[in-house]
Amino acid sequence: QQQVKQSPQSLIVQKGGISIINCAYENTAFDYFPWYQQFPGKGPALLIAIRPDVSEKKEGRFTISFNKSAKQFSLHIMDSQPGDSATYFCAASKSGNTGKLIFGQGTTLQVKP
């Protein structure tokens, strides 16, 4: 009930290509779905987040697609750049004061020049 499953574990994309990372969750009470970006040796930083009342959210080259019925959400990185090379984590939580995030296993993205 508490798991968030993320795939793929690693991803290699050519510069200018589209990177797609997928996540699936089990707990239907989750209502907040952020994506975090982490560079080596650094802490994760919030990239973009979505709530289930919308099916898509776009910020620059980053887009979250959300499918509530399938309990799945994905991150699309358009026009991927070498500077996007990092580890990406999806997460989910129930909004409110608890604020505990359940993280996926992470995806290491390498964008080749």
Add this chain to the structure above:
Amino acid sequence: DGGITQSPKYLFRKEGQNVTLSCEQNLNHDAMYWYRQDPGQGLRLIYYSQIVNDFQKGDIAEGYSVSREKKESFPLTVTSAQKNPTAFYLCASSPLTAAGSGNTIYFGEGSWLTVV
């Protein structure tokens, strides 16, 4: 600058020793968290605290202890009871949010702990 400061960045522990990781935030956040990161396993919650002098166990609290004597400080002690402590430890904080609002968690730079 506002942020979360973790220290030390690198720490070595001998078998049987307790070690304490420091975490300080000046963001005036009520909630603070400790996560452990291992390759291929994402981030797992160790402990969290929403208010001074109160904290709750996360998913992997065994072998760890915390205190929250001040709003800005949330140190983590890795005790000798933690059988596999080698990992990257991340401290985080967030404001308390009202129901229906998403909760953005801000992370520190992390501390590497290695058992020698």
